[in-house]
Amino acid sequence: MQIANCYQILQATQHALPADARSARAAEAQAVSPPFTSQQGEISEEMSTVSEKQGCLSILLPFLRPKGKSVAEVLPYRLRDDFLSPAEFSFYKVLSSRLGARFVVQSKVRLADIFFVSRPNENVSYFNKIAQRHLDFLVCDATTMKPLLGIELDDTSHQRDSRRERDKFVERVFQAAQLPLLRFPVQREYNPREIDEQIAPLLKDKVVSSGVSQTASALTPSNNAVPLCPKCGIPMVVRTVKQGEHQGKQFYGCPNYPRCREVKPIPFQKAG
Numbered sequence: 001m002q003i004a005n006c007y008q009i010l011q012a013t014q015h016a017l018p019a020d021a022r023s024a025r026a027a028e029a030q031a032v033s034p035p036f037t038s039q040q041g042e043i044s045e046e047m048s049t050v051s052e053k054q055g056c057l058s059i060l061l062p063f064l065r066p067k068g069k070s071v072a073e074v075l076p077y078r079l080r081d082d083f084l085s086p087a088e089f090s091f092y093k094v095l096s097s098r099l100g101a102r103f104v105v106q107s108k109v110r111l112a113d114i115f116f117v118s119r120p121n122e123n124v125s126y127f128n129k130i131a132q133r134h135l136d137f138l139v140c141d142a143t144t145m146k147p148l149l150g151i152e153l154d155d156t157s158h159q160r161d162s163r164r165e166r167d168k169f170v171e172r173v174f175q176a177a178q179l180p181l182l183r184f185p186v187q188r189e190y191n192p193r194e195i196d197e198q199i200a201p202l203l204k205d206k207v208v209s210s211g212v213s214q215t216a217s218a219l220t221p222s223n224n225a226v227p228l229c230p231k232c233g234i235p236m237v238v239r240t241v242k243q244g245e246h247q248g249k250q251f252y253g254c255p256n257y258p259r260c261r262e263v264k265p266i267p268f269q270k271a272g
């Protein structure tokens, strides 16, 4: 009976409106009430009752749309005017002006986009701890986008106990992953020299060329045992170079690739 009721209403609506206006009118009928003029008063009244009670209109609507046309759903998203707070923006401008073209600054970066969790199946809770947290600024190598330095701006909220606990945890995350983290107090204006003094030692010699990282090449693998990834602490796997000059050559790679790109040579490997 409900379906039959809907069908009658929709037939009546179709009859009353030109084809192009049908879907748009129907959408209005759902969004605004009461939607129709006195001529269609009966229909509108019945329609709103039906849609409120059963919502069957929304079920049948897709079948009544002209082909290739869809009802534009009005989404509630609006552009924020405060993507960066005045203090953040002020800091950002000074920081990027000091870094030059070798580095880029990213703002509001999710920790889970900077770090990954070793042995993810065992460590779901550790992933959850970083899934919703953001870092204020991340300095990356402009050529490789490798993260080099994290920066947090501390406002007065950082003095609250809950916030302090969060800050401590974030510091431990950075330590574990061996990424330096700097904190600057929130200020209306920033002294470029003060920023320089703090970031320069941490970014010195930090621009790396792509390819094998220092840690991987510096550590010599033990004779026959499968080596552990120096970053993740898990056994590496044998991989084969798929293309290019070294095609066919084998090496140890991390199972967490591409999140971890640590590699090690396989000792005493025959050529070819």
Ligand SMILES: [Zn+2]
Pocket (backbone or CB within 6 Å): 229, 230, 231, 232, 233, 254, 255, 256, 260, 261, 262
């Ligand atoms: Zn690894």
